[in-house]
Amino acid sequence: MKFKRILAAGMAVLCSVLPLCPAASAQGDGLVDSGIDYTELVGTVRTPGAGYTSTLAFRCKPGETKAYNPTGDLTLLFVDIGGFSSGSNGTTDSDGNYTPGTDYDLDGTFFKSMRTTLENCRQNGCMAALRFRYDANGVRDPEPATFEQMLRHIEQIRADGFLEDYQDILCFVESGFVGCYGEQWGGKYCSIPDKAKLLELMLDVVPDPIPVTVRTPNIFAQWAGITEEELGTYVLEPGSRASRVGLYNDGYMGSNSDLGTFHDRERDLKWLRQQTLTSYYGGEFSGNLDFAKQYDTYLPEHAVPEMYYSHLSYINANIYQLYKDYTFGAAYDVEGVDNSAYYGQTVFQFMRDHLGYRFVLRDSDLSESVSQGDTLRLCMDVENTGFANPIPRQKAEILLEKDGQYLRTEVDADSRTWYSCTTxxxxxxxxxPAAMEPGRWNVYFKLSTGDNTLGQLEYRxxxxxxxxxxxxQLGANYLGSFSVTASEAGARSTDNGFYQTNAADPVTGSDGTLFTTQGLVTVDGTLTSDTERRDALLCAEDAAGNRMYITNDDQYLYILVDLEQQAASPVYNLSFRNASSGTSYWMYYQGSFVYFNGEGGVPLGCVQKHSGSTIEFRLPLGELMGLAPGVELTGIDYTVQDQADSWKSAGSIRADSYIIQDDFNVYSGKQTVNLAKGDTxxxxxxxxxxxxxxxxxxxxxxxxxATNAIYEILAESAQDCGIYAVQVTSASGVRTRLFDVCRVAAVLEQPLxxxxxxxxAVTVADVVLLQKHLIRAATLTDQQAAAGDLNKxxxxxxxxLVLLRRILCV
Structure with a gap:
């Protein structure tokens, strides 16, 4: 194997083009070290859109497609539409003779259930990928009778638009469809030209820039109009249609060719290496371990360097257990990355934790003290020790926090170019902001994907x-803290914005609005904040100190339990009775299997997370279990059973009753501003x-x-200074306390x-700021732009700029 040598050369090229801001330079600019521990943490971390994937297979038939409830950082949905295909929905007699069935168009039930499933992905904080297929059992020729009918199904998917509507949480779509398992062999339309035609169509149907992955490299060669021999020297044009094409490998490490995936492994991996900077590579380990052991491909000394070289983003739960028998050490290192934190861990854990990207903060320096209205400077070093880089674009934000109030702004950082083995x-x-509250503020850096609401801060x-x-709770990483000091310049300024001034690309700034996380419950199986276990929520406690806490907002019921249990194979049970309807509900979670006795047997919208003795449940209000304000729940039982010990109880706790409250969260914080006379x-x-x-x-x-959600403050005189607050009332008449939203500290005359x-004052500094604005190196607020509009x-x-230079004679 030559991957270690090739990897080192490739990483050297990547490192040479990435701009670095050494910590020494940052210290020279008057910054101070945050004091954070820069050693890599051993353990699995949150990497949305990558990692150790879960899969969810569901079958669809005319009028019978069910909706599902995915969770996880990346869930691959195997959507079996064989019920709509004559190649799958026919009959087989006792002699094995198959009689084709009938081809059907996809129906409204199918599209409704797909949308419900993807909506559950979104609401559960999940990232998703898709494979449409006509077979789930390895049956040959499962496709419709004609290629045109298959194209009709694909066109229906395009016309419905659910791929477009959920593209914010969609990582990739496998070209799939044809052959056994959708793996593009053993089918009617599995010739290379047919699969290349299918790829072209999928690139049209799947919204740009979401990747489309193929089963083998030679499909790409056919589509691109090159020979297989040219794959190793193919040059990918950045931003091209070809840059969206990746690979799904369902024979991973199964032989020297990965069970036919590669025809020339070294050549095909050279092609794959450049594709996977902008598209996905992943799949599933080969299931035939005895066959794989005839080759040396799977051995860690070959597999680990190749995972780096090929930028492996994800693999399914079938990671070879044999890797637990190998200990990770220097012998498995690759050049350009520091993996010493994992020395002594199993190779299994190393692989699991380094699938996709893995960011390690190696340095964080920031201003020690900043005056109101001045500039906070921040410089950090981040090493990507993972196998790959992120593929979907991630929104980058800086959050500031003081006394539970948060200020956020988007910043210019594209983590898709934070490549593997680089810093x-x-x-x-x-x-x-000019009137920012003085004191000590904490700084957080946040990367996220998806169109997440304020109540979904931690999602993705x-x-x-x-x-x-x-x-x-924030879904953000602490970078350090700094002090804000009062200043006369700040007291005279009406620039209330919080925004990045050195952005190369324009970003969405902040108007300085603060928010809180009051009432926000983060369902992660741990104590995320003290408010999740406050005494007011305690509904049950036993002599052993086990406790149950219950609360709700306008969308969900939350049940949190602290219960000591020693089950070797725990099964988590929750049951209660809806006293209003008289219906009892029971669900249990056993690994990835969920039992639910409600209608349809799928607890749509429910989430369960556990860690040690803590477990949290989130149950949606609404039709699923008839949960609504005023409904009383009785006999709320939580029990842990040990499957490894004849399903015996390993602990339980019971709350007699809980009445669902008419409640909702108010996230508004109090911002302090200076306004110019005449401003709104x-x-x-x-x-x-x-x-x-x-x-x-x-x-x-x-x-x-003043009865709208938005209120406009007109600053005409000092009489308009003061604290503006809001009281919110639900449809049933439940009122909140007054929430302070804004304090107008001063109303100032218009700026010079x-x-x-x-x-x-008008100085050369204003010339410099205007120059930066004109080259897009700085963004002006509306008030700044008005001050700079000299010719009106x-x-x-x-x-x-010309007029300003004349005024200052520069």
Whole structure:
């Protein structure tokens, strides 16, 4: 094997093009070290869209497609549509003769269930991938009678639009469809030209830039119009259609060719290596271990370097158990990455934890003290010790926190280019609001995917592999803290924004609005925040100290249990009776298997997470179990059984009753601002509820007719200074306390013409800021742009720069 040598050369090229910001330089800029432990943490961390995957197989028939409830950082959905194909829905007689059935179009039940399943993915914090197939049992020729009917099914999928609607959580789509298991062998349409035609169609149907993966490299060669011999020298054009093509390998490590996946392993891996910087490579380990052992491909000294070389992003739960018999050490190292933290661990754990990307914070330096309205500087080093880089784009944000109130802004950082075996050093210059509260603020860095709401902060978020830095509730990584000090310049400024000033690409800034996580429950099987176990939520406690806590918001019922148990193979049971309907419900979780006695047998929207003695359940309000405000639950039982010991009870606790409250969360925090005379500021009540009504107050006094979710503060004089608060009322009349949303500290005269940085004077610094704005190296607030619009033509541009230079004679 030559992968170690090739890997080192490839990594050297990648490292040469990545900009670095050494810590020494950061220290020279007056930054201080955060004091974080930069040693890599041993253990599995959150890497949405990559890693140790779960699979969910479900069969679809005309009128009978069920919806499912996926969870996990990456779940591969095997969607068997054989019930719509004459090649699968026919009959077989006792002699094994098959009589074809009937080809059907996909129906409304299918599309409704697909959308429900993907919506559950979104609401459960899951990332998903898809394979459509006509066979789940290895039966040959499962496709429809004609190629055109298969194309009709694919066109129906395009026309429905669910791939488009859920693309924010969709990692990749396997080209699938044809052959046994959708693995593109043993079918009617499994010729290389047919599979290349299928790839072309799937690239049209799957929204750009979501990858489409093929089963073997020669399919790509046929599609690209090259020979197989040219694969090793193929040059991929960045951003091209070809850059979306990846590979799913269902014979992984099963032989020297991975059971026919590769025709020339070294050549095909050279092609794969460049493809997997922008697309996915993964699949499942070969299930025939005895056959695989005839070859040396699977041995760690070959497998580990190849996983790095090929950028393996995911593999299914069938990771070879034999890797537990090997101990990871220096002999399995590859050049360009520090894996010493894993010396002495099993190769199994090393592989599991390094699938996809794995970010380790190696340095974090930031300003020790910043004046109000000034710039917070942050510089960090992040090493990717994983096999691959992220493929879906991840939103990057900086969050600041003080006394449970948070400020956030998007920043310019593309983690897709944080390549395996490299260290990147992003720098962020962050403008702070002029009236930001003085004191000590904590800094967090957050990467996430998906269109997540404020109540879903932790969803699909990336965890750095460092100890004591991960904030589960925020889904963010701690970088250090700094002090904000009061300043006269800040007191004179009306720039309330929090935004990055050194962004190469424009990012969405923040208007300085603060939020809280009050009432937010994070279902992760651990004590995420003290509010999850506060005394007011305690519903049961026994003599052994086991406890049950119950609460709800407007969407879910949450049950958290602390119960000591020693089951070797635990099965987690939850049951209760809906006193309003008289119906009893029972569900248990055994590994990935879930039993539910409710309608359909699938607990849609339910989530269970456990760790040690702690378990958390999330149950949706609504039709599934008839849960709604005012409904009383009785006999709420949690029991752990040990499957390894004849299903005996290993512990239990019971709460007699809980009445579901008419409740919702208000996330609004109190921002402090300075406003310019004549300015209007919109403030909003951020809530988790619906069908709500609002009433705004100033300094505790009701503001007549201020009954919208958004209130506009018009700053006309000092009389408009004060605290603006909101009270929220549910449709049934339940009122919250007053929530302070904004404090107007000062109403100032309009800034001087040309005073872009709003420091009260027109200086060369304003020229520099305008120059940065014109080259997109800085973003002006509306007020700054108004101050820079010297010729009053409605825009701040190069003409204003000329005038400003004339004023200052520069």
């Amino acid at each position: 990147v050093s992003p720098e962020f210059d962050l403008h702070l 978020s990336v965890q750095f592999a460092n100890a004591h830095t991960w904030n589960e 500021l919109s403030v909003a009540a951020h809530t988790s509820g619906s069908d709500l009504s609002y009433q705004w107050y100033k300094d505790g006094k009701l503001i007549p007719d 013409a040309g005073d872009l940085n709003l420091d009260g 033509d409605g825009v701040c541009n190069g003409f204003d």
